Amino acid sequence: MAGDGTRCIGGAGGEPGEPVHPGPVLSSTFHLGTSTLPEYFYGRAGNPTWTAYEQAVGALDGGEAVAFSSGMAALSTVMRLCARPGTAVVLPSDGYYIGRLVASEELAPMGVEVREYATAGSLPPLAGATLVVVETPSNPGLEVCDIRAIAEAAHAAGARVAVDNTTATPLGQRPLPLGADFVISSDTKAISGHGDVVLGHVSCADPTLAAQVRAARTRGGAIPGPMEVWLAHRGLTTLDLRLERQARNAHALVQALLSHPTASDVRWPGLSTDPSHAIASKQMRRWNGVLRFTLPSITAVDEFLAASRLVVSSTSFGGVQTSADRRARWGDAVPEGTLRLSAGIEDTDDLVADVLGALDTVRT
Ligand SMILES: *Cc1c(COP(=O)(O)O)cnc(C)c1O
Numbered sequence: 010m011a012g013d014g015t016r017c018i019g020g021a022g023g024e025p026g027e028p029v030h031p032g033p034v035l036s037s038t039f040h041l042g043t044s045t046l047p048e049y050f051y052g053r054a055g056n057p058t059w060t061a062y063e064q065a066v067g068a069l070d071g072g073e074a075v076a077f078s079s080g081m082a083a084l085s086t087v088m089r090l091c092a093r094p095g096t097a098v099v100l101p102s103d104g105y106y107i108g109r110l111v112a113s114e115e116l117a118p119m120g121v122e123v124r125e126y127a128t129a130g131s132l133p134p135l136a137g138a139t140l141v142v143v144e145t146p147s148n149p150g151l152e153v154c155d156i157r158a159i160a161e162a163a164h165a166a167g168a169r170v171a172v173d174n175t176t177a178t179p180l181g182q183r184p185l186p187l188g189a190d191f192v193i194s195s196d197t198k199a200i201s202g203h204g205d206v207v208l209g210h211v212s213c214a215d216p217t218l219a220a221q222v223r224a225a226r227t228r229g230g231a232i233p234g235p236m237e238v239w240l241a242h243r244g245l246t247t248l249d250l251r252l253e254r255q256a257r258n259a260h261a262l263v264q265a266l267l268s269h270p271t272a273s274d275v276r277w278p279g280l281s282t283d284p285s286h287a288i289a290s291k292q293m294r295r296w297n298g299v300l301r302f303t304l305p306s307i308t309a310v311d312e313f314l315a316a317s318r319l320v321v322s323s324t325s326f327g328g329v330q331t332s333a334d335r336r337a338r339w340g341d342a343v344p345e346g347t348l349r350l351s352a353g354i355e356d357t358d359d360l361v362a363d364v365l366g367a368l369d370t371v372r373t
Contacts, residue, residue, distance in 0.1 A: 013180045013295075014249040019065050033058045033239035054227045058235040062242040063210070066200065069179035069245075070192050070212035073219035075226055076238055080175060080195025082231035083209035084142070085111045087171050087191050090225050091140035094120030099133045101126060103152060104144035105173065105195075106341060128152040129285070132159060135166035143189070144173040145292075146285065149336040149349040151176070151276045151301050153285035156292055160188025175199075178327075180252055182293045185214040191222070199297065199327030201241040202251050208233050208241045251329065251354055255298025258331070258352035258360050265361045266302050271368050274303035274347065298352035299326050307345050308373045310335050317367035319355055326351030331360060 010016070023029065037052035049055050059076050067074030077083040088111055092098050098116055100109055102125035112123040126133040129152040133141050141163045145153045160170045171191035172184035178199045184192050194200065196208040213219040226232060256279065263280050266272040278289035279296030304310050314322045314333065324334045331353035337345045352360065 033235040072212040072214040074212040077209040080209035097122040097138040138168040156187040202244040204328040254354040256296040259298045304346040316370040319363040
């Protein structure tokens with residue numbers, strides 16, 4: 010396999026006279042001609058800007074990709090596709106919280122049993138399940154579980170496996186070769202990478218399954234705007250570069266945080282002493298910029314964020330600017346002072362100095 014930077018660019022194909030960088034195709038409707046239906050005919054069913062992006066991101070995942078209007082559109086479409094009354098859907102109790110809301114608010118009232126499991130715990134409860142959702146590293150706790158082991162057990166029990174790969178990115182982890190049926194991604198995060206797009210995708214190794222996901226998108230209508238897809242595709246070409254700096258910054262920040270008395274509970278799967286490191290290094294190809302740590306109180310978090318010049322207080326992650334999000338604000342079951350920090354692409358020395366300086370001002 011070529012290197013990650015080369016794979017993000019995707020080669021030099023094209024005919025003379027074609028644009029090297031085609032713009033977004035915004036047309037909602039396409040010339041039909043007279044007889045056979047052309048590949049593109051209506052903007053809810055297909056669009057050449059989607060196709061270019063889906064081929065690029067699918068190649069990185071090792072499967073066929075289907076773009077969606079958001080990460081939640083991708084996840085909820087897969088959940089609805091697999092859920093059946095009288096069977097169970099199994100979700101991580103410590104994963105992205107809206108996934109659990111889809112299950113409790115939409116699937117449970119239709120007779121689907123909703124079960125939860127802890128990412129860092131034992132195997133999920135699988136009897137009677139049609140779908141197991143896996144999130145590794147989990148958001149926001151950055152716990153890790155063994156994708157291959159869960160996929161083997163789930164398939165033996167007749168369940169499909171969807172891995173939310175948002176935190177890892179397709180360069181950091183390839184769940185499809187590890188046995189996952191679906192990769193789910195919020196491309197709002199590191200893939201688009203600049204904080205200006207809401208987008209998602211699903212990838213499948215099995216073309217029949219991918220066709221089912223594509224048909225569900227056309228029926229359900231959770232389609233992405235061509236402009237958003239075009240922006241995400243542009244972002245994708247620099248994912249390798251951004252990830253490299255973000256991971257380097259995260260590593261340096263984690264070491265600085267570990268040395269500071271005000272920060273505790275510092276977690277990053279890339280750290281050799283992290284409890285998740287053994288499994289993470291078995292199934293992940295490279296690290297990323299997302300880490301977590303805990304300050305003593307909400308006031309301490311406020312003081313830290315007010316003193317920092319480089320860490321912006323915002324939700325979402327994977328962007329070029331370092332950001333931090335106090336997750337208890339959103340109802341995640343974490344201590345009040347727990348921050349998920351997403352390292353950006355600032356210079357490492359500047360970032361470490363800024364974070365240490367801001368921590369020094371915390372008085373509570
Ligand atoms: C952000 C996120 C989602 C939801 O994605 P949107 O693009 O905001 O809909 C799903 N899973 C994880 C792990 C996320 O971080």
